[in-house]
Amino acid sequence: MNYILTNSYEAMSKKAASLICAQILMKPACVLGLATGSTPIGAYKQLAALFKAGELSFKGVSTVNLDEYCGLQETHPQSYRTYMNDNLFNHIDIKKHNTYVPDGMASDYAQECAKYDKTIHELGGIDLQLLGIGNNGHIGFNEPGEEFVMDTHRVLLSEDTISANSRFFENEISNVPTAALTMGLRGIMHARKVVLLACGKAKFEIIDRALYGPVTPKLPASILQLHPDLTVICAKEC
Ligand code: PGA
DSSP: OEEEEESSHHHHHHHHHHHHHHHHHHOTTOEEEEOOSSTTHHHHHHHHHHHHTTSOOOTTOEEEESEEETTOOTTSTTSHHHHHHHHTGGGSOOOGGGEEOOOTTOSOHHHHHHHHHHHHHHTTSOSEEEEOOOTTSOBTTBOSOSSOOOSOEEEEOOHHHHHHHGGGTTTOGGGSOSEEEEOOHHHHHTSSEEEEEEESHHHHHHHHHHHHSOOBTTBGGGGGGGOSSEEEEEESOO
């Protein structure tokens, strides 16, 4: 594991963007696994800036996102498709048809999940997976539970997650969707490289437990201890 501690959110974001940039330069037709939430926004800004400066092209890149809320249209302001368009895709030259986010409006969730895993497989797997971490140790929406769930699946969001994400829904818990589709742990663990971001003291305890405590489905991020190419970038301040 590579562990990088930075002093600021900006430094963490720059470091993450530079790893993603290196991945694209090394393999222009690479597959990026992307995350949502507050943490990666700065890295996406840096990537958009690199594109604007003419230093990077996403023309050959494909992306697969970790998750999507069930029941939100992709045009909903809080859907992760909207998040990706607003924070990254609309600012770079990626071909939108090469960007994949699970369909939270699918009529048959099991079929949508199987299709998502097939897509990842047909793309040749993920070259670099970017991750944040939830306060409860989730990655994607793989919530704490009794077993590691390997396939893409529908998950009921934990109270912790609903409460943490209510800040995006006018601080109203009842507005937060209660379920989501999430990439499973196989997709994440089979990524050739994983970059985990965490910022602020509030995340330090969970990062410490995930990286140095027992590997357990009660703390899904702990499975990353078994990943052969994990880079963790933390920022002291958010
Ligand atoms: P955050 O969320 O980046 O908004 O803290 C991370 C996560 O829940 O995975």
